[in-house]
Amino acid sequence: MGPLEGVKIIEVGGIGPGPFCAMMLSDMGAEIVRVDRKGQVDMVEPKYNVLHRGRRAIGLDLKKPEGVETLLRMVEQADALTEGFRPGVMESLGLGPDVCLKRNPKLIYGRMTGWGQEGPLARVAGHDINYIALTGALYCIGQSDRKPPPPLNLIGDFGGGGMLQAFGVVCGLFEAQKSGKGQVVDSAMVDGVAALMASVYGMKAAGLWTEKRQDNLLDGGGHFYDTYETKDGRWVCVGSLEPQFYVLLLKHTGLTDHDDFKIQMDRTKWPVCKEKIEEIFKSKTRDEWCEIMEGTDICFAPVLTIDEAFQHPHNVQRKTFPEIEGVPQPAPTPRFSRTVPEIQKPASAPGADTEDVLAGWGFSADEIKALKEVGAI
DSSP: OOTTOOOEEEOOSSSHHHHHHHHHHTTTTTTTEEETTTTOOSSSSSSGGGGGGGSSEEETTTTHHHHHHHHHHHHTTTTTTEEOOTTHHHTTTOSSSHHHHHHHHTTTEEEEESSSSTTTTTTTTTOOHHHHHHTTTTSSSSSSTOOOOOTIIIIHHHHHIIIIIHHHHHHHHHHHHHHHHEEEEEEEHHHHHHTTHHHHHHHHHTTOOOOSSSTTTTTSSSSTTTEEETOOOOEEEEOOSSSHHHHHHHHHHHHTGGGGGGSTGGGGGGHHHHHHHHHHHTTSSSSHHHHHTTTTTTTTEEEOOHHHHHHHHHHTTTTTTOOTEEEEOOOOOSSSSSSSOOOOOOOOTTTTTTHHHHTTTTOOHHHHHHHHHTTTT
């Protein structure tokens, strides 16, 4: 199993970034119990809930004192707890960090919000698009003559949220091994997106990044870092930033001797170069360009659909997309040479494992029966 084998984590169920954080920790070998609302029903079969894979699920009514006490008894045995509610929600349930850390002083209490635990917007609703907007990230994305497009919910929810929360929990667990003390890990997606933007902020401060979209090195401003339509209506991309890669791009597009392309960083030439290279890429199909460029140091790739990505030889050889119960999904990452991570199991339906989990966490048959009778589970 993975490097987190033996670590016990409670995930207070949520949506999006919370389950993603728990999926990453589970993929690394942690034993995670997902706490769902009693009676919760998913809209799809569990096997399609890829973010919920790898852990068992219990259904608790946290509005009943017996349900809260059940969770607190589990907290006493856990190494970490993760939650993703608005500020104050866990406290209102009687499950805030002060209560949980009193029951288990070694607990790592991971909480994730969009805006953070404090600040003028802390208690306001928001989604990925709002968090990336407030950091300047959204403004930087897209074409200069169009509105900024929603870039899926990858940057705020998953990169700045769930992934950094998983990182924070593991850092907390590492420190607790030395100190013997738990603590709160406070992850805000707006902070996480700001961290992801560090290099852009640095370039802006140095005068190397303008406020205009599609005017910079990494936003499609340069002809050497962009996507291009091909003859068959499909797409390719190049990222020939370094001079030696740029030389190869010119060689394989037949532009080596073209005067406008001589000085790569001459921004005044970028629009003309972009127009010329667009014409060239439209002269061949995507597959033809793959034959010419794929495998070279141009920094080239075809722009694949999801189905095409599953079948690309590189991804197939690396087993990047294993199938679990017929559902292609990403393999655990990163990879380890000795403590090899694996997907522990497909997702459980909400509350599907309640009795088995409680029995495994030390609840007697009579206690489980009593919890059922009062409607706490």
